[in-house]
């Protein structure tokens with residue numbers, strides 16, 4: 001299964017996790033992947049078990065639902081199904097953005113990229129008008145350094161929606177003033193279904209997406225929401241999961257959405273333009289084809305389900321979950337996933353959230369306001385131990401076995417313990433004791449992996465698997 005780009009996806013560990021789940025609960029029939037992220041573990045588990053996948057983030061639930069749950073459906077991202085509505089929305093956005101898209105195209109061409117990224121299918125925007133193209137080409141300098149500077153000015157200086165006031169839209173954006181206006185967004189905050197859909201084009205243009213890409217994302221989102229008829233919910237889920245996948249692997253930032261790139265070096269300009277030349281529509285279609293083939297070749301338990309809950313809230317609905325074994329993979333570090341993947345969450349909810357403002361200005365990262373972003377206690381030094389303790393106790397109280405992933409070197413709890421002077425061996429013992437308080441048997445398995453960090457360097461990390469069976473509370 002090809003996942004979205006995700007920090008901490010357990011793709012390389014599914015064999016060990018499956019073995020641990022079997023050992024923790026021999027004869028189990030159902031498994032809960034409590035914090036499913038990419039859903040790669042849930043997918044692996046679903047070969048053998050009825051699977052429930054859960055995550056506090058809606059995009060993760062959408063991805064899980066598309067692969068694991070509901071009826072099998074054929075491709076949705078087609079001209080016949082979505083073409084008309086896609087063009088309706090795209091044309092409305094191009095009425096505002098044609099000159100700016102023409103200039104983006106001219107930069108892409110000058111750097112040797114195809115502005116449509118090879119997109120020839122139903123979700124191609126096609127070339128901009130001749131006059132706009134000619135005007136745009138004249139604005140792109142021939143000299144490489146001046147050209148990089150000009151792109152930087154265009155991309156970093158262009159408008160996007162701001163909480164503190166409507167930005168002035170000038171140059172190629174002159175005709176798009178209304179797109180970025182507070183009134184335009186205000187109407188959509190009241191009614192997100194207002195035509196045209198413009199969230200990506202007003203929140204993230206030249207930030208996490210190129211302009212063409214932003215228009216395609218909004219227009220596909222509009223077309224997907226319009227899907228009706230038989231199995232409409234599953235078809236919408238499949239199409240949205242495919243769009244999320246395409247957006248993830250096309251981000252103009254490094255591999256997530258934590259911070260847009262500053263375009264400081266000329267090489268960075270080229271790297272960002274390479275990403276912006278990619279065809280989101282074709283990528284979404286490609287992923288959907290894989291998903292359809294995957295589902296066609298694998299029977300899945302009709303009892304599979306996917307939830308979008310904080311783990312505590314899900315445990316309150318245990319009668320709907322009823323799992324024999326829980327696999328839990330909480331965040332290891334102080335970095336909240338909701339900050340790194342906020343764009344996927346916003347595109348899923350598509351509700352034009354209020355953006356975070358610091359010192360009177362909308363942040364460069366364009367994160368939703370803090371109160372709207374999930375803050376996980378697993379990411380807080382003074383809360384992480386209590387949260388893990390509680391998770392283990394509550395899992396045992398429900399009579400389920402537990403397999404829990406955690407990082408040794410980078411795990412926040414281990415850092416806290418090391419800072420208090422615990423040796424590595426003592427920290428591992430203490431970790432085991434958390435489980436032994438509630439389970440008759442607990443063991444710790446280790447696997448060393450090479451992780452690529454923020455740079456390209458390979459960092460050795462130890463992945464721990466806590467395997468706990470025989471919950472005491474139900475003995």
Ligand SMILES: C[S@@+](CC[C@H](N)C(=O)[O-])C[C@H]1O[C@@H](n2cnc3c(N)ncnc32)[C@H](O)[C@@H]1O
Nearest residue numbers: 008009010035036037038056310311329331376
């Ligand atoms: C390490 S990632 C999981 C990766 C996943 N196992 C995979 O292979 O893709 C941690 C996940 O926990 C989720 N999460 C964090 N706090 C949570 C909570 N309180 N309840 C439910 N999910 C939570 C995050 O949204 C994130 O997707």
